[in-house]
Amino acid sequence: MTTLIAIIGLGVLCLIFEIFDFRKAIIPITIIGLLAILGLTVSEFNSPASYYNNMLIVNRFSVSFSSLFIVLTLFLVALSHNFYENHQSKLSDYVAIKIFLLSGAVAMVTFGNLAMFFLGIEVLSISLYVLAASSRMNIKSNEAGMKYFLMGSFASGIILFGICLIYGAMGSFDIVEISEMSQSAELPIWFPIGIVLVTIGMLFKIAAVPFHFWAPDVYEGSPTLTTALMSTLAKVVAIATLYKLLTALHADVNYSFQIVVVVISIASMTVGNIMALRQTNVKRMLAFSGISHAGFMLMTLLSLSTSAGSLLYYTTAYSLAGIAAFSVIIYVCKNRDNEDIVNFHGLGKTNPLLAAILTASLLSMAGIPIFAGFFAKLVLFSQTIQAGYLVVVIFAVINSIISVGYYFKLILAMYTKEPNEERKGKPFLIYAVALIAIVLNIVLGMFPSLVLDLLA
């Protein structure tokens, strides 16, 4: 919980810097601050505790996920330096919002009380609305913000209703108490409904079919950095929270609930992959690929008791690959009015390093060995087969075959087409972020135990 406070402090600090006009310092300070906070968080790894009469419960799960979020935020902040070059005046706001967003995210995985959970979601979502619409003069961005806002607040309404029903059934918001009570035999009918409603709300956040429609549009419309944030941080946070919630509520004991999960996960994979095939806008394509990955992540909900580690691993692999990919996209699509695949033509010749990084991240998403994505899928498959859902795995495999189709469309564009124009400059931070992210990804791919064993 010191993490939470520290993060908020950092956010405020950013704003103050703006007042005192230390723009130059903002990014470096934030990065350093985040690093410090990361250390702080990790130090709590082995000291589970609960604060404010169980408002926050810090345990290995929350700590490891929070540190993942912090790392991702680090990358995103580092990227913003180059990304917001042209609006220096608002730099601090953007950074601060990201930091606050992070606080919301951390709250979501650390919550011990549904109130905390709700606040976390809202903090996250509201900051996202702002970021989505953040380029004021750009109609696309506005539209994205609006769509996201409408559907998001609608979803929060659903979640709120679900929480309310749970409260009604249990008479308490405390997750531990609820979890104990949910074991007991007769429960009012609206308790499961409550769970379902909350779940649906979260499914919306991680953009699972049929609650996924917002994702492509919003991803395309929002500024690329925000898209990166949504597709990596936001998605990961949502799935992690959902996982924690359902574990607490023992949702997995209910067979028909598992069927729902199976159906949704298969649907998400299939729809996401098939829709992605014909996209020409890279952000849109990645949005759909994100949907399919959501489907993969949902597979963890089929073996709640054991799959925490593999969820952490999958999310890490996925988000690292995503960060790497998006940093390349940011570099390539700088000062372009769209993110069409045409912009990537001949990147292999003009900028081999970034091209290689993008290729690597795409291969990781496609699940080719030595990249973390492969092991993520492998572990997932192995657990799902153990849980007895071979059919899901077969669908998953067929989908990963389809997915290769569109990932390679991008790779082909980079290596076989002629470059259209030269790009100036080699922004250090972007290169650094992309490189570090992909290297981490590969290292995890070679030594999966590093992460897999954390929550085992």
Added chain:
Amino acid sequence: MNNILTQIGIENYIFLSVTLFCIGIFGVLYRRNAIIVFMSIEIMLNAVNLLFVAFSTYHQDAQGQVFVFFSMAVAAAEVAVGLAILVSIFRNIGSISIDNLKNLKG
């Protein structure tokens, strides 16, 4: 207070708020004017608030009412942001009908 509940019964409260909630949903689904959509969302939230209060009295515990404050605050914040976005949209395309938001598709 207590006796009122006993007289009326918690179910009725639930039905009422569910009805309100559904009205909100339908509002969101059918109205095309962004402002009115906001209002419908507010109806949904307030339906929930009502239920919170009802449950908290039913359970004889204040947490529910406290939560209502949270949700109100959150709703307010949301709407603030929403309106801000709406304003910039209005400035850009001179309309607040959500039917004009169809540039992003496919």
Added chain:
Amino acid sequence: MNVSLILIILLVGAFATYLAGDKLASKVALFFGLAALGCSIVLLNHFNLGENISYISQWITLPKVSFALKADGLSIAMLLLTTALTSIIIFSSFGNDYKNSKAFYALILFMSFAMVGTFLASDGLLYYIFWELSLIPIYFIALIWGNGDAEERKKAVVKFFIYTLAGSLFMLIAFVYLYQKAGSFLIEDLYKLNLTVAEQKWIFTAFFLAYAIKIPLIPFHTWQANVYQKAPTVGTMLLSGIMLKMGLYSVIRWQLPLTPLAAKDYMFIFIGIGIAGVIYGSIVALRQRDLKKLLAYSSLAHVGLIAAGTYTLTLDGFRGAVLQMIAHGFVVVGLFFAAEIIFRRYETRIITEMGGIRSQSPKFTSMFLILVLASVALPTTFNFIGEFTVLYSLSQINIWFAILGGTTIILGAYYMLKMFQHVMLGETNSKLFADVTFSEGLTMVLIIGVLFFFGMYPKPINDLITPSLVEILKVINRV
């Protein structure tokens, strides 16, 4: 000696080659290729001294995966094949200059790294990883340095990649399933499993998809001809010379021992598929206009026979298959190199645009002819040994298999001699054809030498592979 050294050499070689820059790349690559060859010879030496050559270390705790390498006679034979051919292939490419050659040669070494790994791995997942890894370099080699219309090439290569990946992913499921049963990916533990026939049949099919696409067997071969044609000759050599053998090796090492009952039930079907491939491939090869495509189909026919040999589940079948794998590896590399030599001079692969070369280049003609004869399994060439043994094993299952499979020696002679006649013979060609250069000649002579030596004296290889094949057969017949 630590067996993983050879992997390290190749991997380091790949990086070194990339860093060496375009000028030196080919030389450096050749150096490391030879180093690897030397290393595998040393391994052979240790093996003959009766040491057990293996390396194992815990890699991932959960799922329990270990970095386990093990070299028995079979693996070492394949190792020698791979490293030798890699060196030959690199050397053969000295005649052409590729743009961005540092990446090109690095990829070649990386690919042979992956393939060597596949032959050595004794842990299912490790094996799978190497198997997949070998796909990426050849994908880029074919894509970037290939020839022909770019769009066409892209289509062919992507089809190849997705197709093979699809196959191997089903193999992955099979492996995961086995892991759930055995609690480990180690081949010894997997061998110990006794699965029900139904399970075995599913797993067998999953493996078969992977291998049938990689080898390829009909009707999963449609990627082959196009990719062979579009890829640069070096890539084609790697594909047909070594990569294809990965599939056949895996059949012997993984598929059959893991699912013996299914293999026995399905024996006739899969022998049938193999032999159908022999006839079909030979017939299609008859009317190909493109030299490389023709060779591709001939290779389809030959591997069909090899696969049929493996599925007989007899010692002769296995032995013949392995011998024929090695022989075919050398011959096919030689033939594709011959095609390349012609291409270097005529800038074409269309057979009708050639002809009348013989009168201008006696040396090349004789070498080419020898390779042609070897590929039609003339006695005293290595291929005869393999083909004879395989056909013999088939005749033990059912004489008709031997007769149908034997048509390869008729049809093979037909299309190969037809090709030779139209490529080399006839009135002197108006276009000038310079006879082979020294390096080209050396490459050819090396290959031909190997073919004749083992054609007359296959004993060394025989003694090398037979014990391990016997071991595998023991595993197969454990139930």
Added chain:
Amino acid sequence: MAMDTNLALVLVLAPFLGFLINVFFGKNLGKSLSGIIGTLSVVVSFVVTICFFLQINQTKQPIQIDLFDWIQISNFKVNFGFLLDQLSLLWLLFVTGIGSLIHLYSISYMHDDEKMHSFFAYLNLFIFFMITLVVGNNLLVMFIGWEGVGLCSYLLIGFWYKNQDFNDAAKKAFIMNRVGDLGLLIGIFILGSMFSTLDFATLKTAIAGATNLDTFWLSIAALALFIGACGKSAQIPLYTWLPDAMAGPTPVSALIHAATMVTAGIFMVTRLNFIFDLTPYVQNIIAIIGAVTALVAATIGLLQNDIKKVLAYSTVSQLGLMFLALGLGAYEVAVFHVITHAFFKACLFLGSGSVIHGLHGEQDMRKMGGLKKAMPITFWTMLIASLAISGVPLFSGFFSKDEILMVAFHHNIALWVIASVASIMTAFYMFRLMFLTFFNDFRGTEEQKHHLHESPALITFPLIVLAILATVGGVISLPGNSWLNGYLTPLFTKVEAEHHLGTTEYMLMAIAVVGGLIGIAIAYAKYIKQNLVPNEDAEITGFSKVLYNKYYVDEIYDALFVNTTNGLSKFFRDYVETGISSLVFGLGKVTNELSFQGKKLQNGSVGLYLFAFVLGMCAIVSYLFLAQ
């Protein structure tokens, strides 16, 4: 023993050495030298053969030489070794003997060809493989030679590779041989799996010692082996390659396609007589096919105008006679005819070669005639050979052919009739050839007439030698007391009772002789008395047209096999291949199309999105309700 081994190696490797020298240094050596080296290398092995021959005549012990392990099969091991027994030495004698003569001949014959050194290289290689075939101590070593000679015949038929027709002929020869080879292989497989050995000696003992032998499979094996023999020795149905093989230079026709290679089939059957003796059905098949081939080939030979084609068909028909003898179990008779045939047929071919040489490549007899004066030696030698082949008494052919006829008569009259008819025809067309070529006056161009001349000594010397042999060759197996039969007896399991010469035998001889003379007489009447000249191709009609076109067998084969295969290939290439691949691409297309349709659903309207949201929600909730 070591002595033997080294000698044997010399015997085998001398020609190979010659081959290597000619391949690598031939160009620099110059024509004559490379020719001489080529010849010497064969002479060397001839000499070695004689040594062995003399040795075995005293010891009567076959010499077994094992060199090294070759192929390892699960239930047996094939080692690389030689077997020098009566049969193989006999074969070696005339292979190397006639071989050296023909090499000698070629030095002069090929002197104008710029690729003479490679010609000699190929010839040497052929001799090498032929020797391997003969001395191999097991079926697989024999198979090396078997395929090797096929290769050499391919190379030599297509020696003038600039002419694609010749290349086609070469290809045809090789492929037809391979059809036979497949049969041979199958036979080898069956024998291998039955007796777990391919070694001749052990095979013989195994079969001799075998209790309850599986005659069915043994017969299949024998049949398969015989198919192999058909391929090599140009029997029905695989004989059509031999006439086309005349595309090669004439010495090649003499050596490979008359004297040596084509007798490989007879060699193999004789080698494995212990198998064929146990399979009477197969023997009958062999006898019948032999007889039919003899007749068919003879009929075709009647009307051919190409001098070499006539000889080719006569070869096929003679080989048919040999197989007839084999089928009747009279191996020694067949061997006897092989030898005599080698003499006179080689002589004939070389003679025709000398004629063609004299006429600068003219092969059509209709454009020859009256060459008697111009080239007397050629004429006389060829005359002797023709008399021999026609079975005129006291010439070698008379004895061998006569024995075959006798054997046939003793077994089956029908076969005897066929054989006799065939030999009468032989007499006819041989003398048709002689008369058209050498008698009357020259029908060629003036310019050719100018250059008419007897061939040089290098060409005539072999002719004379062969003519002498053709005359006296019969002595090795005179009726009554036959040295050959005695020499060969160790090979055979059951020995034919020596036919004592009774009245029937004399009568048969008489019939045969008279028949031969009749044939000659008809030819004389037609081509000397009436001085007829065969019609131009266009004018040939009726049955003679069918004969002239060889019963259209080639056309039938093309239609049946070659065209169908090519058609199939085209069909596979154009339809099946594209079909399968479009099936694979089809899956991709379908998914793409789905994606395309899906894009329409994502139409950007928030209303729709929310609607889908609510719909999904209701679906899930209601499902769970129902599930409860």
